[in-house]
């Protein structure tokens with residue numbers, strides 16, 4: 105089975121492997137392609153693409169944008185983006201500045217609550233300059249202020265908790281436009297986090313497609329075969345493409361293994377072929393890569409037997 109993983113994080117956001125280490129692991133477990141999709145940043149992409157150049161592994165340059173959404177959480181994956189696109193880079197720079205300000209405000213709130221925690225201690229938990237709540241939680245736990253990362257969230261950091269400050273999020277229209285302007289395809293990540301009832305999801309998916317969304321993540325590390333089939337069917341009915349990825353974060357989320365969706369199975373290569381076709385149609389590009397034959401993702405993909413050795 106030729107397999108791929110179209111959702112993975114690095115130290116450019118909150119993953120624990122550097123882009124080079126992620127690409128090396130993907131090659132080691134025999135993946136054909138891996139998409140690097142850090143939260144609201146393209147900072148890891150140049151390194152990841154360079155690391156993949158000498159390997160028989162395709163690195164799909166990506167991003168995972170946090171979108172303003174109710175009732176749940178909408179994460180928008182951008183695939184095949186030009187990570188040097190000026191419009192995208194400028195917007196991400198502003199977003200990063202606002203995040204830094206939010207971190208300072210959250211740390212000030214914790215200090216006002218009497219917690220002995222500093223920005224430097226939080227920064228020491230991160231592999232890059234992009235800090236977030238997980239790094240605050242690690243710092244609080246390391247200092248013994250809380251017994252666990254989860255306690256840090258529950259008491260101080262979760263939405264609405266004592267030290268929480270909301271994060272600036274991109275509007276859906278803007279997120280789609282940013283990804284398209286940078287030559288990419290826009291996919292809804294882990295659609296269960298939209299927090300819509302199963303009977304409300306199809307209409308919402310149609311609305312998202314009409315707004316310019318290309319597809320949804322149907323294979324995911326937390327989804328069992330029945331869930332995957334359900335989402336594949338919903339995607340097809342809404343005219344959306346399907347993608348699949350683990351949401352690998354390394355040691356930061358130790359239960360999620362690179363290349364594994366649906367327990368111990370990989371996502372099929374055919375998904376990537378269909379995405380490349382869409383991209384070629386949209387942007388008038390030649391369909392590139394050895395995986396670009398016309399293959400439609402189907403339920404048959406679920407019966408694949410062999411899994412990457414890490415699974």
Ligand code: AMP
Pocket residue numbers: 235236237238254257258262263271
């Ligand atoms: P940030 O981007 O700084 O708002 O941090 C978001 C990350 O914090 C998410 O990706 C989760 O990993 C983590 N997170 C958010 N809320 C919770 C929660 N209630 N419990 C545990 N982890 C959480």
Ligand code: ZN
Pocket residue numbers: 113117118119143353
């Ligand atoms: Zn993350």
Ligand code: FE
Pocket residue numbers: 168179293294
């Ligand atoms: Fe996500």
Ligand code: FE
Pocket residue numbers: 111113168351
């Ligand atoms: Fe993710």
